[in-house]
C-alpha cells in the first residue's frame with residue numbers, strides 16, 4: 078500500500094497531539110536541513126518535521142502514522158554516514174533536539190538515565206562533574222546524539238579497550254511501529270530474563286522502534302590520559318606496530334590511523350605544517366589509567382615498540398593543549414575531504430587487523446582505473462578502517478560508476494575476511510550491497526523481526542532492506 082501524503086487534516090492532528098503549531102514545521106527552507114545527513118549524494122525532503130518533548134507525544138504521533146500509513150524517520154544529530162536519517166519516502170521526521178534531558182545520574186549504581194536527543198559530548202561533560210565516564214566516543218561526538226548512537230551502535234577510537242555503545246545499554250524505553258510504549262531492561266548488570274531485546278534494538282537504525290529513553294552503564298573516569306603521535310615511514314610498519322602493541326601493551330585505549338595522503342590533505346585544509354608531513358602514516362595512541370607511574374610505564378613501552386617498528390618519532394602529549402594538537406587533524410578529516418575533494422563515498426570497512434595493508438593496497442590499485450583517490454584513516458585498533466573515496470573537485474562521475482567502485486571495495490574487504498560496515502550501518506547507502514555480506518536466511522530472519530516490531534513498515538522505511546514496502 079502506498080504511503081499517505083500529509084494533508085491539512087494530518088497537520089491539524091499533529092498540532093493537537095503537541096498542543097502547539099510551533100513544533101510542527103513545514104517551512105521548506107527548514108525542511109531542507111532534514112533532507113540529508115552527512116552521507117554524500119543522498120537527499121530526500123520530509124513533508125513535515127516534528128520536535129516531540131515527551132514519550133507520550135512520540136507514541137501518539139506513531140499511532141497516527143500507523144493509522145494513516147505515514148512514514149516516520151527518527152533523527153538525532155543527522156551525522157549518519159549511511160544516509161540513515163534521510164526520509165526516503167518523505168512523511169514525518171521526528172527530530173529529538175528537544176528531548177535532550179538527563180533524567181538521573183545514579184552514583185551508587187553507576188548509571189545515567191537520559192533522553193535520546195542529548196549530544197554525546199554534552200553527556201560526557203555532565204558526567205565529568207561526577208568523575209564518571211561513558212566511554213563510546215564517535216569522532217562526531219560534538220554533534221551526534223545518544224539516540225543516534227544507540228540506533229547505529231556507534232563505536233569510536235576507544236572501542237578497542239572499552240567496546241561500543243551496545244556494551245553500555247542496560248535499559249531502554251522504546252516506541253514500536255504501532256505506537257506502543259515498551260520498557261526493556263533496567264539498572265541491571267546481569268539479566269537473562271527472556272530474549273535479549275535490548276541488543277536487537279541497539280544497531281537497528283530506527284527501523285524497529287524509536288528510542289525515547291535509555292539507561293546507560295558508566296565507569297569511573299580514568300584520572301590520567303596521555304596521547305602519543307607516532308609517524309611511520311610506511312603503512313605496513315604502522316600496522317605491524319599496532320599488532321605488536323595490542324599483544325604486548327593491551328591496556329592502550331585507542332590506536333588511530335591516518336594514511337600519508339590524508340595527512341597531506343589535512344595540512345592543506347588546516348593551513349599548517351603538521352609534524353612529519355612526508356610520513357607514510359601517522360598513528361595516535363591513547364593510554365589511560367588511574368596511576369601516573371603506571372600510565373608512564375605503558376607509554377614508554379609503547380614508544381619502544383614504535384621505535385623497533387621504524388617509527389620516525391614518538392611525540393607525547395600530557396597537557397590538554399598538546400592533546401588537542403594531536404587530535405585536531407583526526408577530527409577534521411571529514412571536513413577536509415568535503416572541502417578539498419569531491420567525496421563520493423565514505424566507507425567503514427572492517428577486516429582482521431593484519432590485513433589492513435593488503436586492504437589499502439588492493440583498493441588503491443582498483444581505483445587507478447577510475448581516476449579516483451583513496452583516503453584511508455580510522456580505528457586501526459579494531460581493524461575498522463575508513464576508506465573514503467574522492468575525485469578532484471570539478472571532475473564528474475556518474476552514479477553507476479560510483480556504485481561499481483563501491484561494489485569492488487566491498488568485494489575486496491569480504492575476500493580479506495572482513496565486512497562492509499563496522500559502525501555506520503547499512504542505512505540507505507549500503508542497501509544494495511547487504512546481500513553480498515550476509516546469507517539470504519539471515520536476511521529473511523531480519524525481515525520477520527521487522528514485521529513484528531513495525532507491522533506496517535512505517536519506521537524509517539527503505540533502510541537496511543531493499544523492497545520492504
Ligand SMILES: Cc1cc2nc3c(=O)[nH]c(=O)nc-3n(C[C@H](O)[C@H](O)[C@H](O)COP(=O)(O)OP(=O)(O)OC[C@H]3O[C@@H](n4cnc5c(N)ncnc54)[C@H](O)[C@@H]3O)c2cc1C
Nearest residue numbers: 153154155156157161216222224225228231232283288500
Ligand atoms: C565526522 C564524523 C565522524 C564520525 N565518526 C564516527 C565514529 O567514530 N564512530 C561511529 O560509530 N560513527 C561515526 N560517525 C557516524 C555517526 O556520527 C554515527 O552513526 C552517530 O551515531 C549518528 O548519531 P546521530 O545522532 O547523528 O544520528 P542521525 O544521523 O540523526 O541518525 C542515525 C540513525 O539513527 C536513527 N535514530 C536517530 N535517533 C533515533 C532514536 N531516538 N530512536 C531510533 N532511531 C534513531 C536514525 O533514524 C538513523 O537511522 C561519524 C560521522 C561523522 C560525520
